[in-house]
Amino acid sequence: MDRRASWLKGVLDLLVLASLTGGESYGYAIARRLDESGFGRIRGGTLYPVLNRLEEAGLVTAEYRAADKGPGRRYYVLTDEGRAVLGEQGAAWMEFDASVRSVLADGGIR
C-alpha cells in the first residue's frame, strides 16, 4: 500500500461525512468531489464499503430514488449522529494534523 493510500484509509470516512454536510449526495458524486479536491480517483471498491459501514453505524441514511432515464440512485444524507461524530473526530484529526505539521516544520519542512 502506498503512503497516500494508507493516509486516506484512516480518514476516508470523515471525508465522506464532510462531503455530505452541504446536503444529500450519491456514491459517484462523492467520489468525483473527492477527486476534484485532490485525493485522486477513489475506486468504488474503496468507497462503497465505507458508505455501507457509515449507514450501518447510523451516521448516514440512504434513500433509493428511481430516475426518469437510466438507473436510479441511492442518495445519502448525514444524520445528527453523523454530524456529531464528524465534529468530534474531525477535531481530533485537525489536532493530529497540527502535531504532524509542527514536527515536520521543526524538521525543516515548509
Place this chain on the structure above:
Amino acid sequence: MNDYFTALAARLRERGVDGGRSRALLEELAEHTAASGSDPVEEFGPVEEFAAALTPSAEEESADGGEDVLVWSADAFEGPARLNEMGGQGWEVERVDRLGRFVSRRASERPQTWEYRQEFSHGRGDRERLAERLAPEGWEPCGHWSVLAYFKRPGSVTSGPAAELDSPPVPGRRRYFLGARGALAIGASLLVAVGALGWSLLRLAEAPAKTGSAADWAGYVTGAVTGALVVLGLAWGAARLAAVRRDRARD
C-alpha cells in the same frame, strides 16, 4: 446485469445480505459504473474481495488493518517463556483481558518479533513506578492481571532491522498453556477450597436441628469471607514482598 454483478449478487446472498438490500446496492453500483464508464473489476476489484469488504464478518472486522488476532493464555509459571515464544513469532500482546488471556495481534505486513517480561506488582502505583523504571530500556506496559504485570518491547530495540520476520509461522492450535507447576498450584487450591467447603457443609449437617439456625449460616458465611480475604491478603502481601525484593535488587 453483467457477469460481475451476477457473481456479486451470489456472494452477497451467501454472506446473508437480504434481497432488498442487495438489489438496491447492485443498482447503485451499476449506476456508478455507468456514470464513470469504468469496468466493474477495475472499479470495485475482484468479486470475492469486494463482497467481503461490503459485508465484513466479526472476525474480519476485528482483523481490520491487515492484522491477525490471537487470544491465548498461560499460567504464571509458563507465562514468561510462552510470551517470548509467541513474541518470537511476531505476536504483540495488545492487552490482557478480564480472564487473564493475552489478546495479541500480528501485522500481516512486515511483522517483527516482540520481547516480554512478567513482574509481580501489588497495585497501580507500583505498576506505574515499574513502567517508568523500565521505559528507558524500551519496555512498555501491555496489561496486568491480579498481581501480575506484563511489559513488552519490540525486538528491534535490541536487534534492529533483524527483528523483522520474513516468514512468520502459522500459529499452532493450542491456546491454553498449563504447565506442571501451574496445574499443581491450581489443583492444590481446588483441593483446599473443596475440602473447606465439604468440611463446613458436613459440620452444618451434623449440627442438631435446633442449632442449625441462622447463626450457624452467619458463621459459615463469615468464615468463608474471612478465608477468602486471608488468601487475597496473602497474595497481595507476597506480591508486595516480591516488589520490594525487586526494587532492592535494582538498588
